[in-house]
Amino acid sequence: MNIMTVTLTTEAPASHWGKADVTFQGSLATIHLSGSDELRQVQMAARKIRNQGINYVQLDGGLWNLHSQWAFAQGFATAKAGYQVDWCGNDADKEILNHRAVAAQFARKLINDTPEDLSPLSLANQAASWLKNIGGDHVSFTIIEGQELLEKKWVGIHAVGRGSERPPALLELDFNPLGADAPVSVALVGKGITFDSGGYSLKSTEGMLAMKCDMGGAATVTAALGLAMKSGLNKRVKLFLCCAENLVSGRAFKLGDILTYKNGTTVEVVNTDAEGRLVLADGLQAASETGAGLIIDAATLTGAAVMAVGSNYNAIFSPQTATLQLAQKSAAAVSENVWPLPLDPWHKDMCPSAYADTANSRPVKGGGAGGASNAAGFLWRFVSPQANWLHVDLAAAFESSASALWAAGATTHGVLTIAELLKD
Template sequence: MSRAMPVFLTTKAASSAVDSCWKPNNLLAIEQDSLHIAVGDDEAENLRRIQKAGRQIDNLGITRVSIQGQGWDIERQWALSLGFSNTHTSNEVLWHEAEPEVAEQLKQMRDTAAWTRDLINLPPAEMYPQSLADKVIQKFQQLAAGHIDVTVIKGDELLEQGWHGIHTVGRASVHEPLMLVIDYNPTGDANAEVSTALIGKGITFDSGGYSLKSSEGMLSMKCDMGGAATVSGALALAVQRGLKKRVKLILCCAENLVDGSAFKLGDVITYKNGTTVEVVNTDAEGRLVLADGLLAAEEFGAKKIIDAATLTGAAQVAVGTEYNALLSVDEALAAETLQLAEQQREGLWRLPLATFHKENCPSAFADTANSRAQKGGGAGGASNAAGFLLRFAPRQGEGWLHFDLAGAYHGSANGMWATGATALGMRTIAASLMQ
């Protein structure tokens, strides 16, 4: 086995920690075959510095590190792990030996985040609706055998059962669209209440349909199933932490492609609850499949509903890629979730959502359109998309959270993240399941 590079924390600036050849603002210094990360008094900034130092360590070509010395709590170790993650998740971290229970928690988090990231990073030739379903089913068969029931509704079966949104979006692909439902029920009671329904947008590739994306805009669209991967990873992490509540995982999976059978602008979809939707943008397809997921969650009687999706560019414009966006009309639940995100050290910012947002995509031919016939859906695109979903949320949105995953994927590496998926949001959603 290859040697692990020791990594220490120091309260001294790099220039004084080693020798005067280092600039005082360096994050990282090298001393006698070990690495030293300088930290200060601002803990939020410390975590950013440690994560950025992790990226620098990866860029040095190091593949294995060992966390040693004083000052390493769980969040500082996790920050290093986030930075020291390459695109292929082949780097290895040896956790601090002082607290074995903390090391085990970190191992679970890193392994589950790596699995989540790998799902998103796989090329579209390998990641299509059925393969996504197979990989998620396999994961939960390993984690919770005896506590799961699996249902796959595929192809024209979707029409027969009323799931018109998923079928409409995915019918042009040779890979049939599907809804995957995993019922995780550790209670032993077949009639147990569904504590939470998790809904993930599983668009395994998004060409934009007839509202065709540019080549540059399409390049990263293997990541459009990031919502499905994130909620699956969150449930996997919660199961490993001993989740005792019943959860329904609902993945709405399709490829949004073009052929003679593809849905077109001006088409009208009639949903299971009778709501009619005019398609004014085939590239606003994520909300069309999530609507089915929300209706399924209502049928299951879920007390709390969380959906996650790489839904809008507007969310990225609003919060950047260091945060995810949260939208909800349930004030208490939203406040609780923002607090959980802060505890989990994940960036989450609330964007506006009110009842009137349901009316912000009007149609003369249906109850609503799926967007506005403007570039990017016009002003307030993230809120208007959530307003569309609010039409399908049970109880007028009580108990419902919508995560617009602005930080799920980076098309190129930066000072904090490697190229590709991040799994940002996984910890917060897992913590919510444990509440």
């Protein structure tokens, strides 16, 4: 196997390399740091090295640290297997990087899986199995599927998923290393739409092509919990994955339908492509029932968030300033990017309905102005007033085509932030 050694230097390249920030000499590649935004530069350099057809690298030299090695690995990763990054430095950093790599690879594979291979039940089962393998007897779970969802009053997941031949499902998982009566510290909720056609509000071909990624929230919170468990998490955490396929059929939910949720809230469906918030409403109610002091949900929820913060930040929302600050602190500690967007009480009323307490969106393209905040306002209706709540709109979870920073496909950006939040 041919191995490329990759080092860092603060020296400029020889003049014949011009302004190149990566130079090669035999089996050695050197990244020339310019001193500004070095992590971004390292990740971009990793993409350049990978694009040369290089599959196996050994990082080497004293300038590498935990953050720069992870940035390189994120740039080097692709949707196709058959590549490897060997770490350098102290054993503690190598252990952290190995744990991160396992969690990221789990999330990346799930998100990049084809919609045919990843059904709602498959997503729930794979997530539960992976966490059970990590946590052993500390992990227990149940999966509620199909018609049983209605019996349990999880009407949003059922409505969105009933148009598919493959049943929708809610995974309820409990990680409890403390004992039966331990309080739940954190509840995680993930949007698990394994394919989103838009339903009767049908997406275009271009808009639908990447919708295997619409379960990115479920993959992100699962990978984050697994990473935290591998890192010694010693608190009780419950996980809820809201899994469904949003398809068109004679059984599919329709525009004008009204859903009555477990907490009594009635919702008029004015856009079947605003389905993520309908399934998350169930998950947030389930999370609230645990009494957790902190509830975190993650979802590839709105195009409006991408328009607001771009594809290298995740948008965050919370009614509590301290919760936003904690999320920003956690993201900074692991060199990920988050940015808070507005969420005020009046955002709950920005999707009015003449027939129900609220609509699930506004009947205009993209949900209209402030769409990401309006979606967060909708979700707020289903969160316990006693809980601190963080909503993460994963604008940076997936790249439809390769960029200077990322290969096409899942990025796993957000996994480290949520894992860090679990530690705090």
